[in-house]
Amino acid sequence: MTVQPPESGDAPAAVAFSRLSRRGVLLGLSLPRLLAVAVSVATMVTALYLGGGTLLALAAPGWVGGVVLAWVPVSGRPLVEWIPIAARWCWRASAGQLVYRRRIVALRPAGTLALPGDAASLREYVDPTTGTAMIHDPHARTLTAVCQIEHSSFMLLDSAEQQRRVNAWGRVLATCCRSGRLAVLQVSERALPDSGSGLADWWRQRGTDDDSWAAATYRDLIARAGPAGERHATTISIALDLTAAARQVRAAGGGLRGAAAVLRQEMTTLTAALRTADLTPTGWLDPGQIAVVLRSAYDPAVAAALDRHGELGRDLATAGPVAVTETWDRLRSDTGHHAVLWISEWPRSAVYPGFLAPLLLTSGTRRTLSVLYTPVRIDQAARDLRRRRTEHLSDAAQRARLGQIDDPVHTAEYQDILQQEADLTAGHGILRYTGLIAVTNTTADQLDTAIADIEQAAVQANCETRLLSGQQAQAFAAAALPLCRQL
Known part of the structure; x- marks a missing residue:
């Protein structure tokens, strides 16, 4: 974050934040994208070397899938970068970690926060x-x-x-x-x-509750306005x-x-x-x-x-x-x-x-x-x-x-x-x-x-x-x- 001097003596200085780094391992590609591209290229070269155009066409799902994983974005990030998140989610779901129910009868260790x-x-x-x-x-x-x-x-x-x-x-x-x-x-x-407790405490400490019409009206206003x-x-x-x-x-x-x-x-x-x-x-x-x-x-x-x-x-x-x-x-x-x-x-x-x-x-x-x-x-x-x-x-x-x-x-x-x-x-x-x-x-x-x-x-x-x-x-x-x- 950098600070720019104010335009006038009275105005506060403007600030500019550093950008989120988009730099990858090589040529702007992150490690998962780089691996997906490498697998895709390796599949293409191997197919061409072993079987020419016919094998390249048959291996299309492999190298095309790598390109799709590396370049197709989903919700602002490449598809390949969702794989670790989705894998961890599936592992937690299979282990039953997405649902928590407190065991009321079982005692917890002393000093824990029950989170x-x-x-x-x-x-x-x-x-x-x-x-x-x-x-x-x-x-x-x-x-x-x-x-x-x-x-x-x-x-x-x-x-x-x-x-x-x-x-x-x-x-x-x-x-x-x-x-x-x-x-x-x-x-x-x-x-x-x-909850209204702040207004009620202020009225109790500083107000004059003398049972007058003004005091009753003010007390009713605090009771209505506080919780809202x-x-x-x-x-x-x-x-x-x-x-x-x-x-x-x-x-x-x-x-x-x-x-x-x-x-x-x-x-x-x-x-x-x-x-x-x-x-x-x-x-x-x-x-x-x-x-x-x-x-x-x-x-x-x-x-x-x-x-x-x-x-x-x-x-x-x-x-x-x-x-x-x-x-x-x-x-x-x-x-x-x-x-x-x-x-x-x-x-x-x-x-x-x-x-x-x-x-x-x-x-x-x-x-x-x-x-x-x-x-x-x-x-x-x-x-x-x-x-x-x-x-x-x-x-x-x-x-x-x-x-x-x-x-x-x-x-x-x-x-x-x-x-x-x-x-x-x-x-x-x-x-x-x-x-x-x-x-x-x-x-x-x-x-x-x-x-x-x-x-x-x-x-x-x-x-x-x-x-x-x-x-x-x-x-x-x-x-x-x-x-x-x-x-």
């Missing part, structure tokens, strides 16, 4: 110092903590203040890059039905890389206790950086608050009730879903129908910092927008950029020898690499980011309508979205749960 799929391995660890719920992933070797954030409305600020806050947020991300111990940083913004409203909740999650921080963990005592001590240091650093950026951390979530978030994601019908009653649904052992059924491009859990969209293209032209407003302010649609940042170490980023630059130059030379015209897309990707190298030399960090949108509704027909609304809002935000296929359960855990899960 389906590959998230079943997650474990809870309560930090004895802060009371924060830390989620341990033994397979990915991460330890995650979640922070609730409050902030003022960005769109209502003047241009100068918007630019100042954008620069401050950039410093927050730079702090995460310099750490070298964070595996993932996740920013999650959820649009939830408002909508509220937004923002969280920032950080996942400590236990492999990268192994030395610090051993120095702190080892095990989860030592990892928690190292993660507390990152939490303190992030809290200070957020306050500098005028973001207000309201606290790191405890086990009860994490349980409410998980339960509300899989069972949206009870979200308002859990918000009104502060003591219900706050046990992590029962926070997961009772039933989950995954289909090719949908997910159903308890009282919700879900679908996850991937932001496959961010704005290609320069846009201003509030470009996501159409997505974030879409009313009447329950959705969760998650952006997962993966910090890259400085040395690793430098090596990766040098490798990519060399590969681009090699591909350009190969295309020139074959007489191919240089593709403007390849030229734009090469310019992005040069810009990233310049930013890295100037002392900035490199982050890989992934945008996911989890859309939820109560019926399948309403879900289709909500998906169409989100796709239209993404167009207004100059973004391109794709409905993920064959991996909805894993994508939902990454998008809707603030646990730094990755696809």
Whole structure:
């Protein structure tokens, strides 16, 4: 992502995102496409050598199939690249992994989160110092903590203040890059039905309920308007890389206790950086608050009730879903129908910092927008950029020898690499980011309508979205749960 200077002193600077790399192994072909082309060519040459034109005609299904697999696109990707996804889907279907039903009578191991799929391995660890719920992933070797954030409305600020806050947020991300111990940083913004508890608490604390006609009218208005409203909740999650921080963990005592001590240091650093950026951390979530978030994601019908009653649904052992059924491009859990969209293209032209407003302010649609940042170490980023630059130059030379015209897309990707190298030399960090949108509704027909609304809002935000296929359960855990899960 590059920043262009503002046209005037008051206007915020426009930003331009790097393009999604389309470069393949050779001549723009990915490894599956290259294999399909190689099989097709080998079949043709063998047929011509052994039997001439007759055998070539008989072998046509083989070499024509390879060409079709390599060049015919389906839903934005070549047919051959769907083979691993479809194979994994069929394997999961044959193993019965598309359907999850909680066994109510059987006891679960202590400390587990009762989540389906590959998230079943997650474990809870309560930090004895802060009371924060830390989620341990033994397979990915991460330890995650979640922070609730409050902030003022960005769109209502003047241009100068918007630019100042954008620069401050950039410093927050730079702090995460310099750490070298964070595996993932996740920013999650959820649009939830408002239970009315916020308005009721405000009236109870600041209102004058003197049984007058005005007070009765105001109280009735709050009772009617609260549950019909909508509220937004923002969280920032950080996942400590236990492999990268192994030395610090051993120095702190080892095990989860030592990892928690190292993660507390990152939490303190992030809290200070957020306050500098005028973001207000309201606290790191405890086990009860994490349980409410998980339960509300899989069972949206009870979200308002859990918000009104502060003591219900706050046990992590029962926070997961009772039933989950995954289909090719949908997910159903308890009282919700879900679908996850991937932001496959961010704005290609320069846009201003509030470009996501159409997505974030879409009313009447329950959705969760998650952006997962993966910090890259400085040395690793430098090596990766040098490798990519060399590969681009090699591909350009190969295309020139074959007489191919240089593709403007390849030229734009090469310019992005040069810009990233310049930013890295100037002392900035490199982050890989992934945008996911989890859309939820109560019926399948309403879900289709909500998906169409989100796709239209993404167009207004100059973004391109794709409905993920064959991996909805894993994508939902990454998008809707603030646990730094990755696809």
